[in-house]
Amino acid sequence: MNPEDVEYEPVSVKAVLAEMKDTAELLIDLSYSSVLHANEDLAEAVLTLEERMDILQLQARMSLMMAARSPEDAEELAPVLGVVGAAEKIADAAGDIAKVVIEDIGLPDAIRAALPEAVETTIRCELTNSSPYSSQTLGEINMETETGVRVVAIFRGDEWVTNPNHETVLRAGDVLLLRGRDDGLQTVYETATGSSYDPPEVEEPTIRDLERAVDSLVLMKDMSELAVDLAYGAVLFDSEGVAEEVEELEAEVDALKSRFEAWTLRAAERVEDPVSLRGLVHIASATEVISDAALEIAEGVLHGIDAHPVVAAAVKESDEVIIRLRVAPESDLADATLGDRRVKSETGMRVIAVRRQGRKEWVVSPGSRTRLNGGDVIIAKGTRAGAERLGELVGDEREFDE
Template identity: 75%
Template structure:
């Protein structure tokens, strides 16, 4: 595809940064889904989004150059330039991960076995004009409540042929015929929604034999690196929004942990190479691990201005605040209804609409990344959750003395 021509236009830095944030987070999700599901279709969507990020990067830089009129402006806008550059690095790293799939660089079947049977999957579905979903809002079709499947993004082509992405679509978003929907949810729920949306049969992924032990450990290290890098990006934007040095330091800790995981990954891969019939098939794993480390490094760059005590330009906080999702940090109180219960016991996601993306134990000893319904909460634990502002308030109501990034 030919690169899109970009000329200066008076676009809002705030709007550009907000779209870059949402796009960067979606890119991470899609690139790993392409690998875990072996999907060329999803990998192609990553490359489409990467091209969009390139345009946003140029628009953001042009606008920042126009905005700097004094030394004070330059000082405050310097961290913003860092945020733009970090988002670009995340985009490029996601593209590198997608190319592992597109170019058949080499991936062992072990990477497919990394997804537990109960895990969520992500698929790409083109909405058929005959689908009962066509022309209706997400609220009307209500697939998330009925099936657990979420529409996490929509790619739409206008009458003039121009592509448009809708990231984090809301309940009032109307889905139209020929929209490309990115669906995430449990496999059985995905099957029904995909067939209703496309009118085609959904093919279940193949079941593969368990991998050799050392290779399985290497793959587990990559999956944990991915989870921690994704969390680091979320926390990095949160640290900027709330100007929280404490949260920025958590990003720094996560980045160091990803570096340590990469070292362990390299050891497992070298051991596995002796027992794999064709060691060349491990090249893809090495590419993915390197790209994942770049993502965690980029997250640290986003937080760098906060760590160095530079007051970020108000446009940064406004951009993150106006993005479609918010991230909050809440502490489990001693008498909270969530204390000594699991996320599933209190049906936190159902009751509040908030997705708990991580739990940090109260003694600071452990991060629980990608917690599930069976994750037990203890007094003093810190929850990191994403969702709407209204959902954040509902989650806060379940906790005693809630503390956010503003603490």
């Protein structure tokens, strides 16, 4: 369906917002993965999903307009329109990143040498008739637990399944988008296709200024993705503290872009073909847009405007959930590092922020060496099954309000 063919029909705004959130986050993953692998198939998938996002945002806007029957309704629904617009901007930015591959704008190998360390790889494969996965549900396969690899989306015929769950049946001919580490991806890819998966091999950059430019870009990407996660968390938990972190991240991305531009201009003097750096500039601009959109999502919380309940409900029902838990003093995680307890590998959840007990201090994007204390509050993102496992690990299985 083309966006111009969309006509009004009653839809669940909550369901549309949840799908927009899932699709926007998937688009970020796919766009950078298409750059990493110089993979036009992944890049084309980004553009297809971008068209789907256009349809979703039209459906959301029409439904919200129909729901506004008074000035009071309009005031309540205006922040929801802001979230819709921000998700659309993220999708457009992801499309711009994918076009770097499709239009062969120019990209040095240095970016592909850096990105494998910055992203959990997303790859594409087609399920064969002979695959053991064929006609099995994701729950029966138990792929994520066994391999650490997750099916983030399925392209079936001309339709997308953007939120597959344990009841989703895989069919021969399905195009699976898989996310995970290379060792797990090799196992799943071979089982799905009968062929081996070989990660891309690239050479490290030899120009120091170019390496610095790429490092700045990768950090921009990480911060922008984190800003999006925290923005939805700020809305879900109506947390001004988390929203302020989004604002700080957006400002840092702006500063990083200035540094990136300086290093890129210096590198251009030593690169044989300076035009090959155009792709880096395009990606940096699109990455900045993503961080700006994250701030738009959190702006209502920053200004003291209560989020409409439908937004929080949509975040709760989306594919990847965001949870907030308090570390119990007697739990396994109290006085331990995230690496000690292998939180990511054991639960599949990514801890995106930690707030220290009794303080407004936030640790954003904590690493394996980050030590947790009893009473600390953690915000994490992942699957519902992973959320339950993490709840058991921290000794608090409940989301809470403060």
